[in-house]
Amino acid sequence: MFSIEKISGVVHTWLASHLPARIALLSEFVIVGILMISLFAFLGLVLVFMERKVSAYMQIRLGPNRVGPKGIFQTLADTLKLILKEGLRPTGADKFLFNLAPYIVMMVAMLLMAPIPFARNVQIWDVNIGVLYISAISSISVIGILMAGWSSNNKYSLLGAMRSGAQIVSYELSAGLAILSIVILTGSLRVSDIVASQATGWWIFKGHIPALISFVIFIIAVTAETNRAPFDLAEAESELTAGFHTEYSGMQFALFFLAEYVNIFIVTAIGATLFLGGWMPFHIGGWEAFNHIMDFIPSSIWFFGKTFFLIFIIMWFRWTFPRLRIDQLLNLEWRYLLPIGLFNLLLMTVIGILGWHF
Amino acid sequence: MGFLGEYIRTVYKSVASLLKGMKMTGYYFTHHKEIITQEYPDNRDTLILPERFRGEVVMPHTESNEHRCTGCTACELACPNGTIKIITKFEVSPEGKKKKAIDTFIYHLELCTMCNLCIVACPTDAIKMAQSFEHSVYKRADLTKVLNKPGSKLMEGVE
Amino acid sequence: MLEEIGTTEQGDLIINVGPQHPATHGVLHLVITLNGETIKKVDPHLGYIHRSIEKMCESLTYRQFIYVTSRMDYLSSHINNHGCALVVEKGVQIEVPARAQVIRVLMDELTRVASHLLWWGAMAMDVGAITPFFHAFREREMINDIMEETCGARLTMNYMVPGGVMADIHPDFQRKVKEFVTEFKSKIDEYDELVTGNIIFQSRMKGVGFISKEDAISYGCSGPVARASGVSCDIRKWYPYDCYSQLKFEEVIRTEGDSYARYLVRMEEMRQSLNIIDQLIDAIPEGEFQAKTKAVLKLPKGEFYTMVETARGEFGVYVVSEGGTTPYRIKFRSPGFSNLSALDHMSVGGKIGDLVATMGTLDLVIPDIDR
Structure with a gap:
């Protein structure tokens, strides 16, 4: 086949x-x-x-x-x-940083593609610290955004970049904790191991309610990390016109735009890999005929199907909810997501140690 | 314990309110028959505007090229923007009687606000509002229109 | 260097919000002083869309000047026209037929609902939710269709004339309005589900942009802005015009004084407007739709003032007449201007997001402010 x-x-x-x-x-x-x-x-x-x-x-x-x-x-x-279109640069902008910023944002998105398993045995780089690599690289994108905001010599851009900095730095904690809970269950940082451990069932089903909670936290945190509504404060249209990329035009703007969407794809792909079994087909224990039909569907379709489902959910958020205010955004992280995430991690550890998961 | 209960209740309530909103948008996402937008230039043939819709001032002419305008300038006086300018002339009838008639009825569409005051003011119903609304032209001068057709006459019996 | 970066001597950031900015809904220019994200001062600069309508009116006759007022508060253009028609009727002493009065009030209330609908969508967009805007336009479109059919235009209707209305209602008018009312009653509950109950929306609105009752009075606020602070100021109740005195409806008053209260006042006002429409739609009396008037109207020498309740608050028309066919001087009291003056008071100490949310609930229409 x-x-x-x-x-x-x-x-x-x-x-x-x-x-x-x-x-x-x-x-x-x-x-x-x-x-x-x-x-x-x-x-x-x-x-x-x-x-x-x-x-x-x-x-x-x-x-x-x-x-x-x-x-x-x-x-x-x-x-x-x-x-x-002509690429415009405002007078007084820092030429070097202004031109560099979109490429940094883009490069981060490209680097993150490496450890993602697109299908059975299709992975560019199966590094043994895959999950750590993802968390480490994804934090670089904030540098690109800060660079763009600062070098534009525009107060809206600067405010947008500052907001984005505060936001990404805090939400990375929650995303990291949610990822960690799966690492605890799997016992490995290697992405291919994590996928292989879900051959008997996806972690979102196998890990009881704590896995579900960490999945929800992960989705919220990555929505915030990719600056999507309701957490799109960095580009808050009605407040800061376009935030950090206000001054960009033409292809440089397109690169930011592209990076935003590719970032969504990457984070949802990671979510699908960690919680929904990556390219693993959907199996129900005991239903042999059903499982066989599921196996017949190519693994790449399973992977992209799951990813696009998560992308749809994130889009659904965007077109339903109003935007949060900056202090509420940080409140949500530090008062709700982080404590719940920590407690959840503790539960997960107990489950992992006692072997209560399936 | 009260604090924790309150905390959990807040979380539950917030999540429930968010899910309610998502249910609403989800309903519209799956029910495409609720879509209300129309594909405008494609539906030109089926587009029906109400008869009272005010698009532009026109002067209806009969088949024998007759109109009902006597040139009384009531509409010119009623217009708040100076949209209408009527130039009159004296026509000599076959009996040798001199009679006032319109030479040109100039209508500046670019100045018109479609307020309908000229139509109300007209004593002989010579002008009316048309339902056309696609007024864009390439030259501004094209918006200045002469409403009476060349060679047109006043209808018999209209005073 | 300080001028270049645009900071004050204390190191606060000065930002120009507008005249071209998505949050200002037009060409309003706000110079805001920021300390980080916190607002220290809001300084509205006006005049970008000033068309000297008051001066223009001095050269127009009493029949002609009504249409210009549609261009001020274009969302409640019908109610503006109503106020102008009333002042002419007061001066010339025209008795308006009962049928015309009822039609006028019906149109006023439909306009109020349409205006509040657009406000609802635009305000939701200000706080970041884009979908409600389209949902609001769906219902507003039904009102616009009704207006188009009866008045001949969708936004600047110019349906009011001194002595009544320009034309009789369309034969389909009553049926369509009833359809709209039944449809809208279910849709307004949908709005509550989508926006009102949403926890993010509530936390954006509650306690934001507070103005006390005393401050609302001293700033001259009117309409929903003042009523959300507990000021009873509905012109329809206090100085009823046309057939409002015979109608049963409630003046919506809340005492919280914050953005959420202003939001709830407007939502409830839409329901009250539906209530008024329900009372009138089957009780349109037979008769003339326009009183017989002279071709040329002349107001006697003197001063005349009338006020109406637009969707934004108290709209007053003040006419000084020298006895001629045109007004000697005309002055409009627009609700938006006074409401905007309180913006600085409301938003100081809040965040940029709060300023946008507050501005959304003030329901500013810039041509109304600048005239």
């Missing part, structure tokens, strides 16, 4: 048999890099289109419907427009 694993295997053997080992490895690097960049662009297009359609249906509208059938080429047309 068709699978990414087999195709990559075929490509690898062909390259290894026709080229010297080093050049084969190098060309594999190039192929993977190109694939990643095209996945990036594709995800950006798809997610922006999805967001516009989801918002339209929730707002009893039709959404984009002019470019292509059902408007599916709308985002492509938007991208073309953004590429053709």
Whole structure:
């Protein structure tokens, strides 16, 4: 059956048999890099289109419907427009940092792609500290945002960047604790181990209520970490016009925009991997025929299906809720999510030690 | 213990209120028949505007190129913006009687606010409001219109 | 260097909110002084959309000047026109037929509901929820259709003339209004589910933008803003015009004085407006829709003042006449101007988010403020 694993295997053997080992490895690097960049662009297009359609249906509208059938080429047309637009830089802006910021934000998103298992045995880098790597790298993006806000020489941007800094730094704690609770159950930081441990059932089902609580906390925390509504204070439209990227235009703006959506994809992919079994199909114990049908669905579809489901939930949040105020945002983290998360971690540890999980 | 109970109750209430809102948007997400937007330029043929809709001032002409305007300038006086300018002339009837008639009825669409005061003021119902609303043109001068058609005459019996 | 960064000598940040800013709903310019996120001073700068409507009215006749007032508070243009028609009727002493009075009040209340609906959507957008805006427009569209059918326009109706209304109601009017009322009664509960009960919304609104009863009076606040602080100031109750004196409705008063109270007052006012429409829609008396008036109206020498309750508060028209066909001097008392003056008092000490939320509940219409 068709699978990414087999195709990559075929490509690898062909390259290894026709080229010297080093050049084969190098060309594999190039192929993977190109694939990643095209996945990036594709995800950006798809997610922006999805967001516009989801918002339209929730707002009893039709959404984009002019470019292509059902408007599916709308985002492509938007991208073309953004590429053709002039990139403006305000006088008094720090030229070097201003131009660097979007690339840093983008680079963080790219680096985070590495340890994500897209399908069975398809992973760019199965590092043994995968989960730690994810938490470490994702905190770099705040530097890009602060850089953009400060270098724009605009007070709105600066306020947006400061808000974003406070927000990301505090919500990382909760996201980290939620991830940690799964690490406790699995006993490994390696992402492939975590997925393999869910072969008999996803952690959200196996880990009782504490797993469910940490899943909810994780979703809330990553929504805040990616600056999505109701936590979009960094770009709070009605307060700070566009927050940290107010002064960006053209392709530089598009990079921020793209990074935002790719970041959503990455965090939900991590959520799906940790809590919903990654590429593992859905099994119900004892129902052999049902399980067999589930196995027949390719693992990459399982992975993307779960991820897009989580993305939909995050979009659902955005189009329903009002925005929080900055002090309420921090209150929510320090007064509710963090204590609950810590207590939950304790419960999880007890469950892990006593082996109460399935 | 009271504090903890209060804490848990707050969390429960907040989550419940949030889920209520999500249920609402979720309902609209899944029920596409509730969509109210129309695809405007495509539905031009089926678009029906109420007969009272005020789009622009027009002067109806009969098939024999006759209108009902006597050139009394009541509409010009009623207009708050100076939208209407009537130039009159004297027509000599076959009997040799001199009679006042309109030469040109100038209507500045760019100044008009569609307040309907001219229509109300007209004693002979010579002008009325049309339902057209797509007024965009490339030149501003195109908005200045002459409402009486060339060679048109006053209808018989209208004083 | 200080001027360049835009800070005060104490090191506070000065930010220009507007004239082009998503939160100001128009071309309002607020110069705010910030200490971190906390607001120290709000200084509204006006005049960006000043069209000297008062001066323009001096060259227009008493029939003509009514349409200009639609362009002030464009969301309650009908009620503005009503106030102007009333002042002419007072001066010329025209008796308005009963049918015209009822039609006027019905239209006023529909306009009030439409205005509050737009406020509801825009205010929800100010606090970050975008979906309610579209849901509010769905119902507002029904009112606009009714207006379009009877008055001939959707926003600047110019339906009021001295002595009555310009045309009789459309034959479908009563049926459509009834349809709207039944539809809207279920939808307003939906609004409560989507926004009012939401914990995030409540925490954004409660205790924000407080103004006490005494301050509301001394700032000259009117309408829902004053009524949320416990000031009884509904013109419809205190100085009833047309057929308001015969109607049963409640003046909505709350005493909290914060943004949430202003929100609840407006939500309840929508229900009260529906109540008024319910009372009148089946009881439109037969008769003339317009009193017989002279072609040229002349107000006697003297001063005339009338006031009406718009969706934003007390709208007053003050006319000085020299006995001619045009007013000698005209002055409009617009509710938005006085309400805006209290913004500084309300928002000092809050965060930027609070300023936006407070501004949302003030329901500012900038052309009304600048005129």
